[in-house]
Amino acid sequence: MNKNSNRVQYKDFSVWQNFYDITKQEEYWKREFAGEIARVDLKTDFLRPQIQSFRGANVVAKVKEPLSLGVKNLALKHGATEFMVTLSVFILLLGKYSRQKDIIVGTTVSGRVHADTKGMLGMFVNTLVIKGEVCPDDTFEHLILAVKEKCLQAYDNQEYQFEDLVEAVEKKRDLSRNPIFDFMFGLKEKKKPTEMQGLLGGKSAFIKRNVSKFDLSVLVECMPEGYEIDFEYCTDLFKQETIEYMARHYVTLLEEAVTHPEKKLKDLHMLDIREQEKILADFNATNVEYAREQTVVSLFENQVEKTAEHIALKFDDKQMTYAELNERANQLARTLRDLGVVPNDLVALVTERSMEMIVGILAIIKAGGAYVPINPEYPDHRIRYMLEDSSPKIVLTYKNKLPGKVEIPVLDLEDENHYANETDNLLHVNRANDLVYCIYTSGTTGNPKGVLIEHRNVVNMWVTYKETFALNDKDTVLQFANVSFDQAVGDIFPALCNGAALCIVPKNLTYDMEQLQKYIDRNNVTTASLTPKVIEALCADALPTLRLLESGGEAGNLESLKEWAKRVEVLNTYGPTESTVNATSFRVSTDSISITIGRPIANTKVYLLNGMELCGIGIPGELCIAGDGVARGYLNQPELTDKKFIKNPFGEGKLYRTGDLARWQPDGNIEYLGRIDEQVKVRGYRIELGEIESVLRKQSKIADAVVVVKEVGNDEILCAYLVAEKGQELIIPEIKEAIREEVTEYMIPAFMIQIDEFPLTINGKLDKARLPEPDMLESLKYVPPSNKTEQAIVDVFEEILGVSPIGIEDSFFELGGHSLKATAAINAIEKKTGIRLPVKEIFSSPTPAILA
Structure with missing residues (x-):
């Protein structure tokens, strides 16, 4: 190229560029993005539109001069630039928000790499893509050096155009988002406020608009008094409140990183004192006073004194009063004590649904033991495993037989000889921290694990239900859940310790929704706790006495629950077995625009953690539970107990790690995001x-x-x-x-x-x-063209893709198409039909039927 810049024009640069060998640069970028591109997936507030939206807005954060000087000094120390340091913080922010290791961010450079291009009119700007790696155990200094190296490599290879990179590595375009990356970062110099510093001080124009070309663009502008940081975001993806918190988190993280660059990334926090206090104190303000020395036995017996002649149990057409239930349980409890049952002994309960099942539960805990409910419908090998693992002192059965030979005393609850004892209350032998039950839940090893729950846990649950459900002796509580499922605990004890009648659902009605509905109505049920699938099979208008419905066990259907909310009070609850039935609760109204799992219940604390780092508002983290509902641990599994039940770093007692992913909403409700391992x-x-x-x-x-x-x-x-x-x-x-x-x-x-x-x-x-299982052959069923247009498109697809026959329901991309072939297909369709379609049409309408 001629060194006389006065004689060189942009057209000369273009000619030179076409003949300039950038093979090595091309190889670099193809190596950098070989294999599957790891998208940075932030949790959005709204469903991503099918076609990328460019509607945007801005949130601005300010950084004072001392911090900006700290950035300069840190950059100088490591031979980096302000851009590299602030980009490193942005990469770390995205890593903490997305819980991902590989982070991809775009930036721009001027592209004026040749001396003759300085001052030349023309478009030189290029987009570069920086791949960062967020490893929690690395220090921030290590991250700066790694980002610096990536920036230098990208700058050395900046003449390879971004558009060429897209064609080379992104075989299938997604019209809902930008190619390769969704997050842009830049820095504007103080001396030239209309220019943006990208890598190594390269310049490009930056114009503010009320649009957002990316999911999120962050621009750090150097000002005399510090930094002004502009967060430009897509309003069809994020709420303003979400980005405001993100901006605060970035500034806090910048301050942490500059102050403590030697710290590990996992130890650099994004929460300022104000937000930390909001989560720890305001969102977890759940303290409720109660008599902590009480046991489930004392709660029930106190209730019997108040409502002795009231109905305690309903089953089919039978009824039993509180006095009758208490006396029969006392008789059986004496038999169990005579057989040696003492506090913390386990007694297995393998019974059909019945009044005897409830009598057996109360008798076990009155005797001082803890019950182990086992569903008789479980496979034989599962029942045998539970009996071997729990080593119960006694097994109680009712209308069923145990599999194989059992070397444990077995009591049949139909045998009246077991009730030939005095009917008055037994001497209390339990304390609040004794076991009350052990329920088995699914385990990762293939075998179930026994969760150990103490009296104090259930007493706290009673406090919560008393406050939330407002149960009294006028209520009838449905007992639908199988006794081996912990929701049964939430049915049985809150009802019987508050004077309500417990209405047990017969086995044959648990799968017959029409008959179940009639049974609920006939028994004047006022409160019911059911799973979403069961709720959707019932009709609110057919249950006139129902006043409160609890949906739990799995994610609820918002529209369905809103319909129920027109007639009854509706709660959406969440809680693993390890937190004694429920940990959070959300009241659903007809105005609810989303469904959450709500806020922590009485005497329960919830923390969302990334490793051991407290997550702020809007940041996904593992849902961890502390408080009076947290179980003792797992039966016979000390290593798993130590792994899942850790010391609570935010207060007293243990913290249970659920393995569930969630995030705080600004109002203190918790949005459930699913299982981390799923x-x-x-x-x-x-x-x-x-x-x-x-x-x-x-x-x-x-x-x-x-x-x-x-x-x-x-x-x-x-x-x-x-x-x-x-x-x-x-x-x-x-x-x-x-x-x-x-x-x-x-x-x-x-x-x-x-x-x-x-x-x-x-x-x-x-x-x-x-x-x-899905039928692959059925899904690929050939559907022939039905008109000339469909035939023309099919012919083009078959020619471009080299596949035949292609039906009108077959996707261009699922058959091997990509962006280059898409362009060729559009050109071929125009030749055959005379109609020119935009290339994006084949991405949004990939089958001949839709394109036609």
Whole structure:
């Protein structure tokens, strides 16, 4: 190139650029982005639109001069720039928000790498992509050096155009988001306020608009008094409040990093004192005074004195008063004590649903022991495992036999000889920290694990239910959950310790929703705790006496619960067995715009953690529970107990790590995000299955929907199971076409299967294992063209893709298409039909049927 800049023009630069060999630069970028590109997936406030939205707004944060000087000094110490240091903090912020290791951020450079281009008119700007790695045990100094190295490498290879990189590494475009990266970062120099410093001081124009080209763009502007940091965000993805908190978190993290660069990344916090106080004190202001020395036995016996002749139990057409229940339990308890039952002894209960089941539970705890409920419908090997693991002193049975030979005393509750004792109350032998029950839950090893719950845990639960449910002796509480499921604890003890009648559902009605509804109505039930699937099968108008409905066990359906809220009080609750039934509660109203798991219940604290770091508002973290409901631990599993029940760093007692992912909302409610170990990723995109289910439920003729991930061949694909409204037949292609208007292509299930009803577990939850397997051949069923336009598009697809035959329901991309082939297809369609389609049409309408 001629060194006389007065004679060199942009057209000369363009010619030179076309002949300049950048093969090595191309190789660098292809190596950098070889394999699957790890998208940074922040949890958004709104469902991502199918076509990328550019509607935007801005939030501005300010940094004072002392901190900006600290950034300069830190940069100088490590031979870096302010840009590199502030970018490192942004990468760390995204890592903490997304819980991801690999973070990809875009930035811009001037592109004027040749001396002759200085002052030349023309477009030189290029976009560079920086890959950062957030390793919690690395120091911030290490991160700066790593980002510096990436920046230097990117600068050395900046002449390779971003558009070429996109064509080379992103085979399938997603029209809902920017290619390769969704987050942009830049820094404006103080001397030239209209220019932005990218890598190594390269310049590019930056113009503020009321739009957002990316999910989030952050611009740090150097001012005489410090920094002004502009957060430009997409308003179709994020609420203003979310970005305001994110801006605060960035500034706090910047201050932490500059002050303590030697600290590990996991020890650099984003919360300022004000936000920390809000979470620890305001959101967890749950203290309720109660007599902590009480036991479940004393609560029940106190209630018997108050309501001796009131109905305590209803089952089928039978009834039992509080006095009768207490006397019969006392008789059986004496038999158990005579057989050697003492505090903390386990007694297994393998019974059918019945009044005897409740008598057995009360007798065990009156004797001083703890009951181990075992569902007689469990497979024999599971029952044997529970009996071997718990080593109960005695087993109580009712209308069933144990599998195989058992070397433990077995008492049949039908045998009246076990009740031939005095009826008055026994001497109390338990203390508040003695065991009251051990319930088995699913374990990661394949065998269930026993959760040990103490009297104090259940007494606290009674306090919560008394406050939330306001139960009294006029109430009738439905007992639907199987006794081996901890929701049964939430039915039995709050009812019997508050004077309400407990209405036990017979076994044959647990799967017959029509008869269950009649049974609830006939027994004048006032409160019921049910799973969402059972709730959706019932009709609120057919239950006139019901005043309160609790939905729990799994995620509730907002629209369904809002319908119920028109007639009754509705609670959506959350709690693992390890926190004694419930840990949080949310009151659903007809005005609710989203469903959360609510706030911590009485004497319960909830903390969201990333490792051991406290997560702020809007930041996903593991849901951890402390307080009076936290269990003793797991039976015979000290290592697992130590791993899951850790010392509470924020207060007294133990902290239980649930393995669930959640985030605080600004109002103190908690948004449940699913299991950490079940985070779904398909083709590199993190997917919220609940969002797809919600969209499917809104479609006409669909009563309910469940989306799961299935492994087909070597690929993980989405599969939707749909239940139609009564008498309706679903047309799957129409449903796919309809939801394309609301969700992005990668969120559309590859398989959609209509089934009559969802299979449920014995506890009323969805039984995913019994969902039918998708039929690959059926999904690939050939549908021929029905008109000339469809035929023309099919011909083009077959020619471009080299696949035949192609049907009108087959996706261009699922058959091997990518962005280069998409352009070729559009050109070929224009030649055949005379119609020019925008390239984006093939991305949003990838089948011949939709394109036509």
